[in-house]
Amino acid sequence: MKVCRFLALALFAITMSFTACGDDDSGSFVEPEKEFSDSASSASVSSSSTNSSSSAKSSSSTDSKSSSSSSLVLFESSSSLSKKYQCLAECTEDCEGETYWIGTDHQMICHGGQWLNLDSMENANRSSSSRYYDMTEQFNPDVEYGEFTDPRDGQKYKTITIDYKYHMRGVDSVTIFAENLNYGEKVSGGTVQENGAKYCYDDDSWYCENGWGGLYTWSNAMGFPAVCDSVSIASEKCPNKFDYSNKNEKFDGDPYFLQHQGICPEGWHIMNEDIWVILAETSGGSSFLTYKMGSKVARFGSENEYGMSILPAGYWSNQDEVFKVIAKSALFWKPQQHSDKGGWAVYAAVRSNSFDRSSEGDKKQAFSIRCVKNY
Numbered sequence: 001m002k003v004c005r006f007l008a009l010a011l012f013a014i015t016m017s018f019t020a021c022g023d024d025d026s027g028s029f030v031e032p033e034k035e036f037s038d039s040a041s042s043a044s045v046s047s048s049s050t051n052s053s054s055s056a057k058s059s060s061s062t063d064s065k066s067s068s069s070s071s072l073v074l075f076e077s078s079s080s081l082s083k084k085y086q087c088l089a090e091c092t093e094d095c096e097g098e099t100y101w102i103g104t105d106h107q108m109i110c111h112g113g114q115w116l117n118l119d120s121m122e123n124a125n126r127s128s129s130s131r132y133y134d135m136t137e138q139f140n141p142d143v144e145y146g147e148f149t150d151p152r153d154g155q156k157y158k159t160i161t162i163d164y165k166y167h168m169r170g171v172d173s174v175t176i177f178a179e180n181l182n183y184g185e186k187v188s189g190g191t192v193q194e195n196g197a198k199y200c201y202d203d204d205s206w207y208c209e210n211g212w213g214g215l216y217t218w219s220n221a222m223g224f225p226a227v228c229d230s231v232s233i234a235s236e237k238c239p240n241k242f243d244y245s246n247k248n249e250k251f252d253g254d255p256y257f258l259q260h261q262g263i264c265p266e267g268w269h270i271m272n273e274d275i276w277v278i279l280a281e282t283s284g285g286s287s288f289l290t291y292k293m294g295s296k297v298a299r300f301g302s303e304n305e306y307g308m309s310i311l312p313a314g315y316w317s318n319q320d321e322v323f324k325v326i327a328k329s330a331l332f333w334k335p336q337q338h339s340d341k342g343g344w345a346v347y348a349a350v351r352s353n354s355f356d357r358s359s360e361g362d363k364k365q366a367f368s369i370r371c372v373k374n375y
Helices: 002-016 056-065 078-089 118-128 205-209 218-222 273-283
Strands: 099-102 106-111 114-117 146-149 156-163 173-177 268-270 315-317 322-324 329-337 344-351 355-362 371-373
Touching: 156 273, 173 273, 218 329, 268 329, 273 329, 273 355
Parallel strands: none
Antiparallel strands: 099 106, 106 114, 146 156, 156 173, 173 371, 268 371, 315 322, 329 344, 344 355
8 A cells, every 4th residue: 555655646746747837936045955846847948048049148148037046847758757657666677766756855766676765765874874876877978078187186077068059159169067176175064165175075075086076155166255155245344256357248247147267277167157058058958957877876867968967966054064965956056146145146956857047045055066168
């Protein structure tokens, strides 16, 4: 009876995941891992990606400005949906790592021939030993990667170049880190980050050194002093501000196109709103986001087609003073502040069933960083 009840609930959850919903209300603080609902739907890509004949402004930044939470839900192919139903019927070896949400609070995972509560499994693993992952499938073998060596510490990063098919921004392509940034000296979670410091998930260097990268508070990621995590930039306490002199001249003064170096190497900048939109437009809104772990325990649902290798690296919660939601969410700071709240900033959130490129949260949280080559 328990199995039948679970299957019924799971089938209901999948059915609900294809009903439409509106934008989130970002008026109050919501923890990053709880900002979405499984009633999220197979909504179409935002207007920035569906109207290629419109001007660059309307096709990229206008849509994101119209809502404080510009959401984009990943598409499911008929074959992947069929597999979901098959796996619900039986947790086979081919289904290992498949996950399904029951309501908004419980996520189940197919593991070792059984459907298990992912939170319970993670807590059990955490109490016995560190959870390490097989990283042999981090990158797509069919993608031609470039390589960049950070001159500051000699660390090498794979890069991908995405051809921009609409050619509306005066650029033909963009080059992006295919890995999360891992620059800086490791400090313990909760320690004030200064001078390019970083957290490693669970305070364990293995995560920083094996593809997951560092986790950075907003001001540290932007190259600003820690006080700027509590107040607005360009204020008395935090006189630092963004420099718009290295922007694309076609979009003078528009913060969505800001090329801000921050903690990235010289010649590179923090991934901004414009690049997230370019990726959505180029891929149809889904395939650049997906990533499959080699261990098949932590994965988003597809095949990493574009080689972005978005890892569900979790984050540091300053509210709970704990590292959270590894294997569930990937969160990336952007060079944008909240329009009214000086201690809040904007980030992109990638999850198993949704993508929201305009989430907002406390700057003291520590998220991942991706760098983009200046253009």
